[in-house]
Amino acid sequence: xxxxxxxxxxxxxxxxxxxxxxxxxxxxxxxxxxxxxxxxxxxxxxxxxxxxxxxxxxxxxxxxxxxxxxxxxxxxxxxxxxxxxxxxxxxxxxxxxxxxxxxxxxxxxxxxxxxxxxxxxxxxxxxxxxxxxxxxxxxxxxxxxxxxxxxxxxxxxxxxxxxxxxxxxxxxxxxxxxxxxxxxxxxxxxxxxxxxxxxxxxxxxxxxxxxxxxxxxxxxxxxxxxxxxxxxxxxxxxxxxxxxxxxxxxxxxxxxxxxxxxxxxxxxxxxxxxxxxxxxxxxxxxxxxxxxxxxxxxxxxxxxxxxxxxxxxxxxxxxxxxxxxxxxxxxxxxxxxxxxxxxxxxxxxxxxxxxxxxxxxxxxxxxxxxxxxxxxxxxxxxxxxxxxxxxxxxxxxxxxxxxxxxxxxxxxxxxxxxxxxxxxxxxxxxxxxxxxxxxxxxxxxxxxxxxxxxxxxxxxxxxxxxxxxxxxxxxxxxxxxxxxxxxxxxxxxxxxxxxxxxxxxxxxxxxxxxxxxxxxxxxxxxxxxxxxxxxxxxxx
Amino acid sequence: xxxxxxxxxxxxxxxxxxxxxxxxxxxxxxxxxxxxxxxxxxxxxxxxxxxxxxxxxxxxxxxxxxxxxxxxxxxxxxxxxxxxxxxxxxxxxxxxxxxxxxxxxxxxxxxxxxxxxxxxxxxxxxxxxxxxxxxxxxxxxxxxxxxxxxxxxxxxxxxxxxxxxxxxxxxxxxxxxxxxxxxxxxxxxxxxxxxxxxxxxxxxxxxxxxxxxxxxxxxxxxxxxxxxxxxxxxxxxxxxxxxxxxxxxxxxxxxxxxxxxxxxxxxxxxxxxxxxxxxxxxxxxxxxxxxxxxxxxxx
Numbered sequence: 159x160x161x162x163x164x165x166x167x168x169x170x171x172x173x174x175x176x177x178x179x180x181x182x183x184x185x186x187x188x189x190x191x192x193x194x195x196x197x198x199x200x201x202x203x204x205x206x207x208x209x210x211x212x213x214x215x216x217x218x219x220x221x222x223x224x225x226x227x228x229x230x231x232x233x234x235x236x237x238x239x240x241x242x243x244x245x246x247x248x249x250x251x252x253x254x255x256x257x258x259x260x261x262x263x264x265x266x267x268x269x270x271x272x273x274x275x276x277x278x279x280x281x282x283x284x285x286x287x288x289x290x291x292x293x294x295x296x297x298x299x300x301x302x303x304x305x306x307x308x309x310x311x312x313x314x315x316x317x318x319x320x321x322x323x324x325x326x327x328x329x330x331x332x333x334x335x336x337x338x339x340x341x342x343x344x345x346x347x348x349x350x351x352x353x354x355x356x357x358x359x360x361x362x363x364x365x366x367x368x369x370x371x372x373x374x375x376x377x378x379x380x381x382x383x384x385x386x387x388x389x390x391x392x393x394x395x396x397x398x399x400x401x402x403x404x405x406x407x408x409x410x411x412x413x414x415x416x417x418x419x420x421x422x423x424x425x426x427x428x429x430x431x432x433x434x435x436x437x438x439x440x441x442x443x444x445x446x447x448x449x450x451x452x453x454x455x456x457x458x459x460x461x462x463x464x465x466x467x468x469x470x471x472x473x474x475x476x477x478x479x480x481x482x483x484x485x486x487x488x489x490x491x492x493x494x495x496x497x498x499x500x501x502x503x504x505x506x507x508x509x510x511x512x513x514x515x516x517x518x519x520x521x522x523x524x525x526x527x528x529x530x531x532x533x534x535x536x537x538x539x540x541x542x543x544x545x546x547x548x549x550x551x552x553x554x555x556x557x558x559x560x561x562x563x564x565x566x567x568x569x570x571x572x573x574x575x576x577x578x579x580x581x582x583x584x585x586x587x588x589x590x591x592x593x594x595x596x597x598x599x600x601x602x603x604x605x606x607x608x609x610x611x612x613x614x615x616x617x618x619x620x621x622x623x624x625x626x627x628x629x630x631x632x633x634x635x636x637x638x639x640x641x642x643x644x645x646x647x648x649x650x651x652x653x654x655x656x657x658x659x660x661x662x663x664x665x666x667x668x669x670x671x672x673x674x675x676x677x678x679x680x681x682x683x684x685x686x687x688x689x690x691x692x693x694x695x696x697x698x
Numbered sequence: 699x700x701x702x703x704x705x706x707x708x709x710x711x712x713x714x715x716x717x718x719x720x721x722x723x724x725x726x727x728x729x730x731x732x733x734x735x736x737x738x739x740x741x742x743x744x745x746x747x748x749x750x751x752x753x754x755x756x757x758x759x760x761x762x763x764x765x766x767x768x769x770x771x772x773x774x775x776x777x778x779x780x781x782x783x784x785x786x787x788x789x790x791x792x793x794x795x796x797x798x799x800x801x802x803x804x805x806x807x808x809x810x811x812x813x814x815x816x817x818x819x820x821x822x823x824x825x826x827x828x829x830x831x832x833x834x835x836x837x838x839x840x841x842x843x844x845x846x847x848x849x850x851x852x853x854x855x856x857x858x859x860x861x862x863x864x865x866x867x868x869x870x871x872x873x874x875x876x877x878x879x880x881x882x883x884x885x886x887x888x889x890x891x892x893x894x895x896x897x898x899x900x901x902x903x904x905x906x907x908x909x910x911x912x913x914x915x916x917x918x919x920x921x922x923x924x925x926x927x928x929x930x931x932x933x934x935x936x937x938x939x940x941x942x943x944x945x946x947x948x949x950x951x952x953x954x955x956x957x958x959x960x961x962x963x964x965x966x967x968x969x970x971x972x973x974x975x976x977x978x979x980x981x982x983x984x985x986x987x988x989x990x991x992x993x994x995x996x997x
Contacts, residue, residue, distance in 0.1 A: 229866065236945065236946070240940065240945070309940065316899065316901070316917060317940065407918020408918075412918065413916055447785070449793045449794065449795060449797075452797055454797065456803060478903075478912050479914050479916065479921070480919060483826065483829040486829075490818070490822075494817065495814070498807060498811055501806060502803075502806060502807065505802075508774070508777050511781045511782075512794075513790070514790070515790050516786045530774070530775060533770070533774045537767035538767070540817070541760070544824075545821070546756065546821055546827075547756060547763065547821075549756065549828055549910060549911070550910050550912065552912055553912075554907075614741075614742065614744075617744050618738045618739075618743075618744075618745075618746065618907075619905075619907030619908070621937070623940045623945060624946035625946055626947075628737075628877050629876075630740050631740075632740060633740045634741065
């Protein structure tokens, strides 16, 4: 990767220097409600991800409490249960993982890493954040109004059509997807314009840090996938409210068409959630091994290939929806192909560590945890990609375990890796190392205890989205719920760490990780000043 | 695990003896199926005992793929442990700075590709096997409703009945909570049974883990699957696609019996089940009240 020269950052090191450039210190309202600064917007995104994560996390605690024993009554009815699982899925994806990785870290660090003063369209950036907030209000209305939205996050018709889900809650949830989609789409356009046009002189695409590559590929995925979701959701809203029958068999429509459209968006969506995570892990692994990333070009183009192939595998979510035998074979093979570029990434991370001088600081613990647990999630993914096996495993707890291993233990671990890696750059204060490690280990034990037994439940045949289950599934469900409580408790440690960071008086150096951290954000002061590059850095 | 199996088996046997007096009056031709119950058991860690050749093949391929995957996870895990021990800051003070090694980069593309080929070959033959629903001995239409199944025997005109879960407060000894139904599917052993799976309202999932069968029940279309059950016994399944408030309360129960018993059952069933002339076993507490909507359907 690139080495950086940045000889005169002292000129804008003083945080209040920006007053001289014609900006008075903005008021609270002006700074946070009308922000056009990529760092402030990034902070807003991360804050909203913390809020989204707490709401989604509380919902998952309710779910695990209900499933702790068979015949439990924590959740009073199937209606309430279905509303909770739907909101949990939607919130965790659209209002936790995506805002944290793309809106949060992406906004904060993409402009800094490419040496740009800000995003290409600052006001569009602000707009895309507030669309997300509106979306969150709508999805919460979808949870809380009337019976709530009870069709699962996959919102398959006919369950969510006007006949089977009367009431306005479902419309709120559907519309919240539109709002989140517009937010993502505008963000994606902004990232593409920024990365393609605003790189500092000398920073060619092949010198660009991997996190920027990850965000670039993610932005293209969003650009192509979100409109398809928007189309599908629009058709659903039309079916519900205006008497069309796109997905209505009695009017010549087809419920399976919705599944095709949904997963044409939904499968790229999983790469939208994991590619930025890949980017973060590359930086963390390289920094704490004190070695440049192994096989940089391979790493970058592996993400491009994953993104591309990710668009042509969607029907592996529909192996039992009655698609033809040949389709099943094609989608199985195409899906398995993704294992190869993913393998390149895993092995390249290990090769980056190989020969390094590894320091096990908190971000590195999360990164190593990510790599190992993502391999487990990837392995069960290869199992599920077999259409013949999916006939047995589809929609049971083996699947739940699989996608929580790649998301809850994958993407979320990368979010925390990024958080501990960059929080000093964002806040100017260090996190308490001891408590960071406590947070890691409690989460690691908790999530594994939660999700590993779910493989067994799935193999034994427990279907997903059940509030009550045959007594034979009681044992592993109890273990899983205990694990969830440990993970829940680890969140308290995280909030204590936040408290320690924001009450800390300690100041950090520009590059507090030392020799291993080579990207441009380490050449600016901590915290990064309001305007980062008033003199354009030159990359050699 | 054996012990739990034994207990279940014992309970079932006892229940069988207990209800024998009642059976004597109604002469339940499916009684023989109570001798072997293929139901999940507590702390189960693997697939159910294979109840069909299809499930045997799935079980085999699962072991095959999972062992390869376990090998990969162990290999990667081993590499990571080695790297962490050998190249931590204390053991290795000065980091190397290499960033390329063409040989290993080629190896870690070629070997995974070969492993995928090794997985794909048997996997594709399983897909073709699962898809082959030709020449069935008989065909049963399984129709999902909110929240019960309806079974229609195409070979026996008029044999069309609904199957409700036994609610928690009406369980008899020997019934399995959330799995036992009032009117199970009854099939002859050793014969190829084709399922025409569909729905009249929302999506449902026709999921029989011990037989390796699963398809969505989709309104407006018919999706097929099939099974052969070689052993007399009782097998269970569940709805596996979210279908509303009672999604967890529409299990599937299949009794496989000898051909003689099957023919005897068909006679009894024809007398009893003609066009749903019996009262459905309605769900009661703690399920919500929407179930009574179905009263209108059943005449």
